[in-house]
Amino acid sequence: MSENILKEIIQPENIVYQKTKMMTDKVLSYCPGCGHGTAHRIIMEVVDEMGIGEETIGIAPVGCSVLAYEFMNIDMQEAAHGRAPALATGIKRLWPDKFVFTYQGDGDLAAIGTAETIHACNRGENICIFFINNGIYGMTGGQMAPTTLPNMKSSTSPYGRDIATMGNPLKMTDIVATLPGTYFVSRHSVHTPRNVRRTKKAVRKAFENQRDKKGGVSFVEILSNCNSGWKMTPVQANEWMVENMFPFYPLGDMKIDGELVK
Amino acid sequence: MGELKLMKGNEAVAEAAIRAGADGYFGYPITPQSEVIEYLMAEKPYERTGMVVLQAESEIAAINMVYGAAGTGKKAMTSSSSPGISLKMEGISYLAGTELPCVILNVVRGGPGLGTIQPSQADYFQATKGGGHGDYRMIVLAPASVQEMSDFVKLGFELAFKYRNPLMILSDGVIGQMMEKVELFDPIPRWTDEEIKEMSPWATTGKTKKRERNILTSLDLDPSRQEKHNEKLVAKYKKISENEIRFEKINCEDIDYLFVAYGSSSRICQKAIQLAKEKGIKIGLLRPITLFPFPTKAIQDMLGNIKGILCVEMSAGQMVEDVRLAVEGKVPVEHYGRMGGIVHSPQEVLEALEQKIIGG
Numbered sequence: 001m002s003e004n005i006l007k008e009i010i011q012p013e014n015i016v017y018q019k020t021k022m023m024t025d026k027v028l029s030y031c032p033g034c035g036h037g038t039a040h041r042i043i044m045e046v047v048d049e050m051g052i053g054e055e056t057i058g059i060a061p062v063g064c065s066v067l068a069y070e071f072m073n074i075d076m077q078e079a080a081h082g083r084a085p086a087l088a089t090g091i092k093r094l095w096p097d098k099f100v101f102t103y104q105g106d107g108d109l110a111a112i113g114t115a116e117t118i119h120a121c122n123r124g125e126n127i128c129i130f131f132i133n134n135g136i137y138g139m140t141g142g143q144m145a146p147t148t149l150p151n152m153k154s155s156t157s158p159y160g161r162d163i164a165t166m167g168n169p170l171k172m173t174d175i176v177a178t179l180p181g182t183y184f185v186s187r188h189s190v191h192t193p194r195n196v197r198r199t200k201k202a203v204r205k206a207f208e209n210q211r212d213k214k215g216g217v218s219f220v221e222i223l224s225n226c227n228s229g230w231k232m233t234p235v236q237a238n239e240w241m242v243e244n245m246f247p248f249y250p251l252g253d254m255k256i257d258g259e260l261v262k
Numbered sequence: 263m264g265e266l267k268l269m270k271g272n273e274a275v276a277e278a279a280i281r282a283g284a285d286g287y288f289g290y291p292i293t294p295q296s297e298v299i300e301y302l303m304a305e306k307p308y309e310r311t312g313m314v315v316l317q318a319e320s321e322i323a324a325i326n327m328v329y330g331a332a333g334t335g336k337k338a339m340t341s342s343s344s345p346g347i348s349l350k351m352e353g354i355s356y357l358a359g360t361e362l363p364c365v366i367l368n369v370v371r372g373g374p375g376l377g378t379i380q381p382s383q384a385d386y387f388q389a390t391k392g393g394g395h396g397d398y399r400m401i402v403l404a405p406a407s408v409q410e411m412s413d414f415v416k417l418g419f420e421l422a423f424k425y426r427n428p429l430m431i432l433s434d435g436v437i438g439q440m441m442e443k444v445e446l447f448d449p450i451p452r453w454t455d456e457e458i459k460e461m462s463p464w465a466t467t468g469k470t471k472k473r474e475r476n477i478l479t480s481l482d483l484d485p486s487r488q489e490k491h492n493e494k495l496v497a498k499y500k501k502i503s504e505n506e507i508r509f510e511k512i513n514c515e516d517i518d519y520l521f522v523a524y525g526s527s528s529r530i531c532q533k534a535i536q537l538a539k540e541k542g543i544k545i546g547l548l549r550p551i552t553l554f555p556f557p558t559k560a561i562q563d564m565l566g567n568i569k570g571i572l573c574v575e576m577s578a579g580q581m582v583e584d585v586r587l588a589v590e591g592k593v594p595v596e597h598y599g600r601m602g603g604i605v606h607s608p609q610e611v612l613e614a615l616e617q618k619i620i621g622g
């Protein structure tokens with residue numbers, strides 16, 4: 001298409017979908033098909049729609065989303081690997097009226113940051129934790145994560161995760177749901193438009209809980225593919241996720257308004 | 263004159279934190295400094311000033327709470343003792359890399375490992391040379407009295423914010439636990455939100471339309487930009503070295519020998535000076551108050567007629583290396599110190615002087 005035709009088409013009256021201004025113009029550094037970008041956008045859309053951008057402080061993890069602060073158009077701080085919930089605690093305690101969230105991968109949240117995660121949840125910090133679970137260490141080149149499924153291959157479990165010697169996958173979301181300090185715990189995915197809409201609803205609920213000072217962590221897990229780490233195409237990766245991850249990590253609400261969902 | 267009180271060093275720190283207008287304290291119990299958090303919890307500073315006090319699940323969590331809290335532009339603080347300070351090193355490196363101000367108290371006990379709960383000065387290297395990873399420095403203040411435990415909290419926040427840098431108060435089990443008279447400074451009100459936004463425009467206060475978003479990070483994947491950042495840090499440490507050296511000279515007129523000692527060892531040396539006088543030995547004391555920046559030039563300026571220097575530290579000899587660097591071999595420099603939680607006596611110090619310096 002020539003430049004001129006494009007110019008004619010890209011006019012305000014023709015816009016059907018637009019990137020939220022809560023995302024910067026920086027090109028995402030994620031692999032094509034990766035769920036991180038979608039998860040970023042959903043969170044920032046909610047911040048935009050709730051009109052809380054000036055009051056929101058985000059914490060970036062160490063992992064593929066280490067540069068989340070390059071893409072999210074709000075004040076942000078970069079945590080050490082796994083420590084985001086501790087930073088969030090420090091910030092929220094000193095800024096109780098601002099919105100504070102962490103964005104963390106499964107290595108960050110469920111391995112090195114297990115203590116920080118569980119204790120922030122147990123203290124009932126009034127924060128949101130967004131947990132992107134792709135069952136692998138994406139950033140460092142596809143090593144085994146605490147969430148890696150039994151028999152799943154990774155660069156440090158090249159013959160598949162052997163439960164006898166490498167332990168079982170850890171269901172952190174199930175664990176934190178049992179703690180009195182969590183108020184809302186829910187698991188979602190972003191691989192279809194329908195799932196994106198559901199995830200967005202959960203993210204919105206999480207921020208609303210924080211706004212209404214419900215008391216307690218709002219914890220949203222988002223299952224996502226790591227097509228590079230899994231060594232698949234994006235489409236294959238999403239199919240693999242549905243087939244293998246969903247049975248082990250079922251989608252849906254685990255805790256609503258402080259009550260476990262039966 | 264301010265309010266006078268008889269207090270433990272650790273309690274003086276806690277009271278000073280409230281009076282200095284600190285916004286948040288995050289800690290984890292460990293002997294010999296648990297009185298800091300105990301005093302704060304009992305004192306209910308959230309009612310007195312609105313200050314937050316939180317017992318974290320570990321020293322790692324505590325320092326990372328400080329890291330987040332410091333990012334808000336508010337006054338954040340933690341305290342611990344040696345094994346706990348080792349755990350804080352990751353966070354301290356991030357604070358330094360991100361250039362965030364905070365005050366960290368180390369009431370040093372003997373090591374390595376779990377060591378002993380008794381006093382020691384064996385964390386000098388860790389405090390002044392890095393401890394955490396990467397090229398960074400903390401400003402390090404060494405109190406020698408309960409009075410200074412209190413005063414250095416206030417001074418600590420001033421310097422930490424002046425240079426946007428983490429600052430350590432390097433104390434020891436003696437100073438932390440002993441009781442002395444202390445004149446408390448008048449309370450400083452906590453900063454208002456407006457003051458914070460004005461004084462710390464870099465802080466995570468929420469991005470308004472009037473400014474670009476604030477990003478607090480120590481990461482830069484572009485080596486040339488990262489090197490620029492390193493150079494900026496180095497320049498800052500140089501400026502600190504030029505402007506903030508503090509030391510005290512005691513009995514330094516017409517002397518043949520010199521003690522160099524900080525913290526509780528400096529007090530023991532003062533007694534040893536009296537004992538030496540009775541024997542006709544003319545010796546003075548240089549007490550570094552800032553350990554980084556180190557009073558290198560002050561030592562060099564004193565060398566003139568001095569025949570030898572004894573560094574007294576409760577360690578295997580750490581600060582002595584900085585004294586030797588200052589002296590550049592011009593006069594003998596020796597180390598003396600007990601370890602394992604044993605505090606040397608003035609008599610032992612005098613004997614070491616006679617054996618290692620005067621006789622040697």
Ligand SMILES: Cc1ncc(C[n+]2csc(CCOP(=O)(O)OP(=O)(O)O)c2C)c(N)n1
Nearest residue numbers: 062063064081105106107108136137138139
């Ligand atoms: C203290 C520390 N240990 C290890 C690393 C190396 N490291 C960086 S990211 C990462 C794992 C990230 O995996 P995950 O949290 O699952 O995020 P993803 O990249 O998959 O999104 C590791 C081990 C580090 N940066 N810091």
Ligand code: SF4
Nearest residue numbers: 031034064138226227
């Ligand atoms: S490595 Fe995996 S998690 Fe990282 S950007 Fe690529 S697909 Fe996403």
